[in-house]
Amino acid sequence: MLNKDTQREFQVLGKPTPKKDAPQKAAGRAEYADDISMPGMLHGKLLRSPHPHARIVSIDVSRAMALPGVRAVITGRDFPGVRYGNLPQTRDYLPLAIDTVRYLGEEVAAVAAVDEDTAEEAIELIHVEYEVLAATFDPEEAMKPGAPQLHGQSPGNISAHTESHFGDVEAAFAQADYVREDFFETQPVKQGMLEPHACVGLWDSFGKATLWSCKMSPYAVWRQLAMGLDIKPGDIRVVQTYVGGGFSGGKQEAMPMDFCALLLAKKTGRPVKFVHTMEEVLIIGHMRHPMKIWLKTGTTRDGRILAQHVKLLANGGAYSSIGGFSIFLAGAMINLPYRVPNMKFEADRVYTNNGFCGALRGHTVVQMCFARDSQLEMIAAELRLDPLEIRRRNAIQDGDVTPNGFRVNTFAFDECITRVAEMSDWSNKKGKLPKYRGIGFGCGAHLSGARLMGHSASTAEMRMLEDGTVHLTTGSTDVGQGVETVMSMIAAEVLGVGVDDVHYLKVDSAATPLDPGTFGSRVTLFTGNAVKQAAEEIARQLAEVAAARMGVAAEDLEFRKHEIINRKDEKQRVSLKEIVRWGMFQQGRIFSGRGSYGYSEEKIDFRTGHGNLSPAYNPTACAVEVEVDPETGQVTVVGLWGADDSGTPLNPMAVKGQVIGAAVMSIGHALYENLIRIDGKVMNPSFRDYKMPLATDMPLLANFKHSNVITWEPEGPFGAKEAGQGAGTGVIAAIANAVFDATGVRLNRLPLTPERILFGIKRLQEQNGEA
């Protein structure tokens, strides 16, 4: 009765369900970190380095301290000097720089004052004497002998290196009918969330530190705060506020403002709030890695991929962040969504004196898919193959095991391609559109959470209240993607209650289960499975009580619409609330459940790259139609049609929001987003100059469609897989391919700016003697 694994008729799931917190947010009543105000609260500001690389000779804070209204000033020496970071081998952050600053914008000192204006004024009164050091900005330059060295322990400025080799690429290239090499280059792109990083720190008289902050992964922050402050994790509490957009980055890990809020709170005995300005958000680290990608592919005459060899150089910036995993993932994902029987991957992430890079929606899969699906289109053209057919011929199928050990359960890639072709009217458009109008195809894939070497398991705890509603806690944060809704739906499905009968609590390290956090599209699958288990445990407890009271077998009972029903005789039914109360009041029972998923012994060998990185994998395909203005080079996206295999969408309304949101982010990445840096200085640190897609940049609704190919993923809770990142992975190549179709200009460098397109058109006209 309780095993609903094979059930596909849902009572709650599968129906478009409005986000539970949407009424609060739409009314302006959701409290974000910057909305918090506490009695006696002070305001903090950070002093940032004006140099990309310098030694700190001395810091004089006396004038700042003397300013009326200033309560405390701290520098790096006020911290214990313990470095922190994401991975044990890459701990290279300090809460504030001590001896050396490595990028322009790095945090050097912090002030707490009675208001923001005073704090800002005080910052300007801090005098830092720097000895300016030679700096390096380009990864190739940084790797050369004699280049300025950023970190003593990383000779040659190699922040991380990864390589993997499966099969025999040399032999495969020798056998190939067709081999080509191309070089691609991508740009730094920012998360672009609208809520700037913000936090409030408090250090109470018992020595316990509390941080309220908009964190996606509060437990990662919790650990890092303990490292950098050198105190016991148990003495720190991290409380998640509403998160006003994340997309990874600074909301994923502890930032200097978080450490400073706590230490300044300790020094002053008052709560201290920090809020970044948007200029600070855009100047500091956390962005998508700019990459140089050399890609060599060998195929048969009929377009079957025999081998791929990738060399990747990532400009990591001044610190590691999650960068070691970033380049590992780029290599691993060469194995999807196409069969690549022989592959070799060599990647370096290089330290430079720029803001540092890490994860951003789609992580490094986005750059790799741009390169590969652009090249695949060129291969198809050379071999005179249909661009869709070459993709079908190489498509991963259900049940495949990739050379690097991915065990692919469900993967409806063929069907995604078919649907996109139908929705976009591909066959009537490809090569048939008027001049300067074109259509392009692009594909990609993603994983539903990664099994990392450290803590990978998600857990859930649930307890039933006497009114038949439940409290549900997990360590997974809602960052807008709809976690609080889909987790509530899963619990409601199992217990036969309504979505609003499940109270989903925000993460609070003092109360919710330990969890790696929200990243890598892991939550629906990992945490969803844990929630399902927890709900099933409560259902078992309730069924036991109900069975005894009703005189029926527990396994015959079903939970539907707030009732417990004997499936063999549906007239026998009792209200859920009655059983809950009976059990609690008459038998002293506690109805509570716990669940866990992802503790698997299965781990990845990060040295060889072998292992089943995720429980589930999902393909995506899309077609984009563009119009190019031949006078200005301006690209208008006039149509976008995508299809994904996200398994069984548990909340179709949220899935739609995720896939469209991911696709649109990639439009910005393809066409205009670019953090421009000259000698380490960000030249466009405002939304005026850092351009993100606007409503007017979208195709009209009639030409912007998405389709879910529904599969039943055995590893997913109720058949579900990821939806938030995969859909963005194929879009950039599709746009590049569409621009080529429209103009004949092939651009391997992002973004596809009007200038580059115009120069390309001009070059073609000259070649053709038209100009």
Add this chain to the structure above:
Amino acid sequence: MSTLVAVTLQINGVRHDIEIQPWRTLLEVLRETLGMTGTKRSCGEGQCGTCTVLIDGQAVNSCMYLAIEAQGKAIATIEGPPEGDAALQQIQRSFVAKGAVQCGFCTPGMVVATQALLSHNPDPCEDEIREALVGHLCRCTGYVQIVEAIQDAASQLANKGGE
């Protein structure tokens, strides 16, 4: 140091007599002086639209508007009047029902902008809706569900008007 001036603001139909520094923006006064944090602070330079409020029915970026300039004008914020506002509530319901809210940080500004749009143009076409949102960034939704929500709100309000 600071020179305080007495200011009277009419916000959501309620009179507020306050003393502020004359250089304070309306956004600062709403959030910090009056504790009305529904209006969000993001870019601080009129690019993102999260701080949008209505002044005499026109949508403005409150981060770019001095509070003293708003004296004698009707200021409306996402919090709405105490007695409720039917159009505002319908727009909020449509945003919820159509999945137009994800992280929610742009939502108050989007909702207020929709109020301004529909009060001037009760039956906007898709292009007019997109144009009305051009000063508003949303990084989550890709705008599709926001446009659909505004279409829904327009049609719901039109139906009610016709009853």
